[in-house]
Structures are given as structure tokens and as C-alpha cells.
Amino acid sequence: MLPRTSPPPRVPTATSDEQRATEEACHTAVDKWLDEHGALARDSLSLSRASHVAFLNSGLRELPSGYCSLDASRPWICYWIIHSLEMLREPRADELEEDVVRFLASCQDPSGGFCGGPFPGQSPHLAPTYAAVNTLVTIGTESAYRAIDRESLRRFLLRMKTAEGGFTMHEDGEADVRGSYTALAVASLCNLWTDELVEGAAEFVASCQTYEGGIGATPGEEAHGGYTFCGLAAMVLLNRVELLRVPHMMDWLVRRQMAVHGGFQGRTNKLVDSCYSFWQGGAFPLIQSVLEARGELPETGVRSLFSTTGLFDYILTCSQSPQGGLRDKPGRGRDYYHTCYALSGYAVCAAEPPSPGSEGVPAHWPAAVDFVNPVYNVSAAKAAKALEYFCPS
Amino acid sequence: MKLADVFSDLEPLEQNEGPQPVVQIAATPQFVEVMGYFRRVLVNQEFSQRALQLSAQAIALNAANYTAWQFRRRCLTELHAASSEEQRLAAWRDELEFCDEQCRNNMKNYQVWFHRRACVEQVGEPQKELQFIEEILAEDAKNYHAWGHRQWALRTYSLWADELSFVERLIKEDLRNNSAWNQRYYVLQHTTDIKSPEVVKAEIAFASKWIEIEPNNDSSWAYLKGIVRPVGYSAYPEVQQMCERLAAGALDEAAGPTQEGDASKICLNALSLLVDILQAQNTPKGTARAEALCKQLQRLDPIRINYWIWRAQQPRAMG
DSSP, X not given: OOOSSOOOOSSOOHHHHHHHHHHHHHHHHHHHHHHHXXXXXXXXXXXXXXXXXXXXXXXXXXXXXXXXXXXXXXXXHHHHHHHHHHHXXXXXXXXXXXXXXXXXXXXXXXXXXXXSSSSSSSOBOHHHHHHHHHHHHHHOOHHHHHTSOHHHHHHHHHHHBOTTSOBBSSTTOOBSHHHHHHHHHHHHHTTOOOHHHHTTHHHHHHTTBOTTSSBOSSTTSOOOHHHHHHHHHHHHHHTOGGGSOHHHHHHHHHHTBOTTTSOXXXXXXXXXXXXHHHHTXXXXXXXXXXXXXXXXXXXXXXXOXXXXXXXXXXXXXISBOTTSSBBSSTTSOBOHHHHHHHHHHHHHHHHSOOOGGGTTOOTHHHHTSOOEETTTTEEHHHHHHHHHHHSOO | OOHHHHTTTSOOOOOOOOSSOSSEEOOOHHHHHHHHHHHHHHHHTOOSHHXXXXXXXXXXXXXXXXXXXXXXXXXXXXXXTTSOHHHHHHHHHHHHHHHHHHHHHOTTOHHHHHHXXXXXXXXXXXXXXXXXXXXXXXXXXTOHHHHHHHHHHHHHHTOOTTHHXXXXXXXXXXXXXXXXXXXXXXXXXXXSOTTSHHHHHHHHHHHHHHHHHOSSOHHHHHHHHHHHTTTOXXXXXXXXXXXXXXXXXXXXXXXXXXOGGGGGGSOHHHHHHHHHHHHHHTOHHHHHHHHHHHHHHHHXXXXXXXXXXXXXXXXXXXX
């Protein structure tokens, strides 16, 4: 078991106070579980699959008015739900999937790219474009693939390219490492990769790696889990990881796993949040494959560099909402974003090779989900199928 | 005045959800009405005062409506294409005020901060930005967007003069504020030669001061490493000396097993930086000692057990 609390601070500050309160909330969640089950026998702990599926299914058709802040992110909602169901191996009715395909097609702008909702009314944007393409790839039917207008998408991606090698999220919008990742992931999956598109892209991402080792949104901004994943995955797609200080990034990544409850924080001295189970956790298989290719992760040694036991424990004891769905941390409400990214982190853990840091993981934990392709964060099988479709050899 | 009266000449454009909607958000009648007219003026490319006001209503209902923000920029540009400089400036000043309120209400929103940048570029009074951001940071000291905006203002308008003292004040308020530490690095990167011996020495002294005050702080250690790693630890023996001293608790017990209760008193950051320093020396003695420290860290820092095994196995990995 991990220590119950961090060592007491010599100089308490707002940060250490918040950390202490979060550790207590996490322990209350673990204690509650102990009360119900008698002991922390990992074997009797599992994903509450049925209640998560019920929560996911309940959002596919209609959402309460409180979701209006996501009115410009509706393809994201499709992705969070469909990808989560896919990881949990929950089948969807054909009719429902066809409705999702029709909806996403209706979000496509005639000039290329997907908008946050049906056209007209919103501009095409890289984030919903990434979400829409990932959703369609996850559905993986002929009609889903055909819904993507590749020719106009290609022009849209090129229009988002900046002189610095970055990508703006939309016309007259911000450019950051998210733009690089979402544009390149979509271009790679849909076979829209060109020299023109990628010129200068690797140099831009590399310039965002900070003195800490992680990556920030733009050059100079603080190292952050979301941008670090986006930057690293973009570099993997570009096959230019050598431009990053890889061991330095690894050193930053491992330190984001919390000693007390096993989850990941997004930045140094910030609080744990289950979404970083994927943003930080998902960087490990990418960086480990780079180290392996360099001969720095030999077959005979340790093969996985974080604690999957710790991350599984956090997701299962602290981030599962009793009502179904997953949450940031104890005391917060469930939502589709955290459900998707906590489960994605769980799926990453499930695919890690055994190591001293996976001690005590019962066989049924990793067996509960399908593997994901960590570069795109879609089902590994569905990513392979889409690549086969769009890039026939 | 009712929207229907303001736009009596227009037909609202309903959202086409198709026969079998998915992820449909139950919208209030007000949401439906505002968005119906907004879609219409967008499609018509109507850049007017009433359209500008309408986009504010759309933003009030959903501040993440990036299209509405983008529309406002276009609308203001078109409306004042033929205006006097004075009128144009006045309009963008109003817009900046609108932004103030929106930034305060939606601190974690990409659109509002990007829009603010456009306003400042038009109005051209960047000094006020630093004051405004300071107010935001007083509410949320690690707000990522506010720090990004601050960096933009500093570099675009060369406002570096007081930034180091501002950052030091924030570090004094909370020495774990990693955004402030990152900002210190950013300022030095832009105003000094950050690899020069003078800067490195001064920054080692700065980080060390804060490490002595609170040895258990990842931010000050990350900063120290970030400053010294690129120039090499060998030229700055004071770093190793400090690590040896702060790790002494653990080093004393190298002979025997640590009691569980003592583990919390050990400075893991000092131990782990010693591993970096010793491995970088690339000597049999240094490597052997680093390996022993990695073994200790496997026990003292169990969440990173795999990493410490790997570091012992790959003594050259950190370069």
C-alpha cells in the first residue's frame, strides 16, 4: 500500500493545503470502499461496468440543458461516449451508429473540417474535427469512413497551418500544440499526409519542451500533461522524436504520478485529476517504444516505467462515481470527458507489460477493457482497420 | 426590446438535427431563440451593431462558442472599416471592457483570452494587461491561460522591467506555485544569457534559498535542475554539496533498512538529483554509488519503483 499522506510540509502554503485536503478526500473514498468490502482485497475491486455503460448510453440521445456549455463541442461528446463504450466492449445498435454518422456528417463544413455542431452556425475547428474523425474510425463502418470528405479536409488542415509550423485551432483562432496533434492525427488516419502539411511542424513542437522536461502549449508556457501528450504523439507521428529530450521528458512524466494515491497530476505541484490517467499515462507506451527502438529499454530489464498498480488503484477506488461514470477526483461530479479519459488511462495500464510496479494487479483488471492505440486514442483494432481502409498497401 | 422585434426582418435559422438526433442538448427557449437569429446573421454575414449585441448574448449562453467570438472580431473590423481612428479605438476599448468581465467569469476558456489579445492589439495599451492579469492570478494563481496571456504581453511589448520582482512576490506567497517558477525561467530566457556562469550561479543561489526553506518542493528542485542540467553539474559543485547535505538522513542509513516512519523525513528530490549528478560523472565510482542510491529510491519512492530500476540499469540514459 502507498503512504497515507504526504510528509507534513515545513512551510504550509495554499498548494500544500489543497493537496492535503485532496489526499483526505481520496482516503475517505478508499475507507468507504474498505467499509463495504472489509479489506482492500484488490481481487474483489473492479470497474462498475454496468453502471458506467448505463451512464454512457443515457447521454447518446439527449442531454440536460446544463450541457449547453458544450454546445460547440458536440462531436467531442460523441467521441467520449462511443470511445468509452468501445473500450468496455459494449455493442451499439446499428441504427444508433448510423444516426451518429449522419450527425457528424451534418457537422462537416463544405469548405472542409468539422464544426462543434451542425452546419451552418459554427466554423470548422480542429478539436471537433479530431473528435469526429476518431468517432467515425471507432464506428468503423463503410458509411462512417465515407462520411469524411477527405479532399476538403485536406484543404482545411493546410489552411490551419501557421508560418511557425504550428496549427491554429480554427480560422482566426489560437495556435498551440493541441493544434499540431489534432491536425496530424487526423491527417495520419485519413491518409492526408503531405510534405507541405508537416514542414516545420516538428520544430514547433520541440520548441515547446520546457526546462522541466514536459511540453507547454506554446514556447515558454508551463509543462502540462495535456500538451505533453499532444506534443509527444505529434512527434511520434512525424517520426521526429529525436528532436525532444526524451529521458528528460521521462523524468518529468514519472514525477507526475502521485506518491500518495497513484493517480497523475497535470503539472508540478497541482492536484491529481483522473483525466491525466491518459494524458500522462498514455505518454508512457509512446516514450517506451522510443526507448526500446534506441536499445534503452532492453527485453531483459524493466519494460514499463510507471506504476500501473498505482494508477489502477486510483481509477478504481477514487474516480468511479457511485452513480456510474467516472470523475476527476472524490467530491467532484461525473462527466463524459473524465469517463472517457479515466477509462483510456485504464486501457493504457491494461496493455503495459508486467513489472515490479504492477504487483498485485488481478488478472481480471486488464481483461475488462479492449486495448487502445495510444497515438490516436482509439481502439487499437479500429485504428488498424481505418489505416487499412484509408492507406491500402 | 425583444429579439423578435430587433430582428423582425429576419427569419431565425433553426438547427437541423435530423429525424433521429444524437447528443442533443435540451436547450432553453431563450437559447433556441438567440441561436436561431445568430445562425441567420452569420449565414447572411450581417456585420451590424445589432448583430454584435446578439453575439454577446450567444456568448453569455455559452462562452465556448468560438464562432461567436470570431464573429465579433470580424464584425468590429467591418463596422469600423470607414470610421475615424477615434471611433474605432473607442469601439475596441468597449470590447476590451466586455472582455474584462468575460475573463473574470470564464477564466478557463481559450476563446476569451485569445479575443483579449486581439483587443489589446487594437487598443495598444498593453501596460494595463499586467495589472489585469495580476487580478486574475490573485483568484487563481496557476491559471494557465492568464499566464500564457501574460507571456504574450511581455514579449510582444517588451514589458520585462518589473516581472522578476512580481514573480518573486508570487513565489513568496506560495513557494509551490510552479507557474511562477516557470515564469521566472521565461523572463531570464528572454532577458539574459541563461547559460552564462553569472546567471547560472545566481539562479542556483535563488533556487537553493527556497529549497533550504522547504526541501520538499518539486517546483524549486525542477527549476534548479532546469538551470544546471544544460550546462553540466560538474562546473557547479555547490549543487552536489547541497544534495549530499539534504540527503544525509538517507545516506546515514545506507547501511541498514530505513524504518517506515523515517521515510517521510528523507528528501527524495535531493537523493534523485544526486543520481543525475553521479551518473553524469561517468566514472565507475559515481555509477556504482548512483546504482546504490537507485536501490534506496526503489524502497523509499515505491510509486516510481520501475523508474529507479531502469535508471540503475541505464546509467547513461539521462546523458
